[in-house]
Amino acid sequence: MLVHIPDLIDAATLAGFRRDLAAASWVDGRGTAGHLAVHAKLNQQLAADDPLAKRLGDIVLQALSGNRLFMAAALPLRVLPPKFNRYADGGTYGFHVDGAVMNAPGLPQRVRTDLSATLFLSDPDEYEGGELVIQDVFGDRRVKLPAGHLVLYPGTSVHQVTPVTRGARVAAFFWIQSLVREDAQRALLLELDLAIQKLALDVPGNPEIARLTGVYHNLLRRWSDT
Numbered sequence: 152m153l154v155h156i157p158d159l160i161d162a163a164t165l166a167g168f169r170r171d172l173a174a175a176s177w178v179d180g181r182g183t184a185g186h187l188a189v190h191a192k193l194n195q196q197l198a199a200d201d202p203l204a205k206r207l208g209d210i211v212l213q214a215l216s217g218n219r220l221f222m223a224a225a226l227p228l229r230v231l232p233p234k235f236n237r238y239a240d241g242g243t244y245g246f247h248v249d250g251a252v253m254n255a256p257g258l259p260q261r262v263r264t265d266l267s268a269t270l271f272l273s274d275p276d277e278y279e280g281g282e283l284v285i286q287d288v289f290g291d292r293r294v295k296l297p298a299g300h301l302v303l304y305p306g307t308s309v310h311q312v313t314p315v316t317r318g319a320r321v322a323a324f325f326w327i328q329s330l331v332r333e334d335a336q337r338a339l340l341l342e343l344d345l346a347i348q349k350l351a352l353d354v355p356g357n358p359e360i361a362r363l364t365g366v367y368h369n370l371l372r373r374w375s376d377t
């Protein structure tokens with residue numbers, strides 16, 4: 152399941168991010184690529200210990216925890232600290248799958264990457280190319296969102312970022328271990344959750360809403376691990 156989360160960060164926060172990232176010290180992104188991905192990856196990133204990455208990453212984490220759609224879709228158990236990347240001058244990241252298990256300095260536990268996320272920080276008209284192409288059962292999905300918007304996609308998917316042939320594409324990206332490992336189960340829970348929320352608005356007080364809410368929680372109890 153691909154989930155588009157609009158306006159994760161507001162315009163003022165976004166403007167601050169863009170100002171700070173325009174003056175950031177970008178390093179070669181190949182430093183953190185796996186041994187296969189290293190051939191396909193041509194971009195820049197902030198170093199993991201860059202204080203700017205930590206400061207902006209914390210703001211992203213804060214925004215995620217206050218976003219109902221993100222919480223309902225991801226059912227997050229652990230979120231890795233956001234990283235920041237920049238593609239320009241033909242920069243690209245060829246088809247790859249993200250590592251299944253990751254760790255981050257300072258985090259006590261390792262994180263299984265059930266979900267991958269990209270928060271777009273450049274607007275689509277600022278660059279040519281730079282589409283996030285995600286392979287799924289229905290074919291390739293091409294994602295290029297307005298600045299401030301986030302896409303969530305299954306960590307299991309093969310994906311790429313196409314070459315940026317004009318301008319620059321700046322983004323934050325990170326991984327999430329979900330309470331619910333399987334994408335299909337998360338998709339069902341999200342569908343049920345959204346339907347219950349809509350019913351609660353349309354027919355407030357209807358006793359069947361409590362029964363459906365019970366079904367939601369009892370499925371979550373069956374399918375979650377912590």
Ligand SMILES: O=C(O)CCC(=O)C(=O)O
Nearest residue numbers: 236249269283312322324
């Ligand atoms: O920049 C993106 O949208 C995704 C980056 C990516 O796939 C990765 O770093 O593994």
Ligand SMILES: [Fe+2]
Nearest residue numbers: 247248249310
């Ligand atoms: Fe990736």
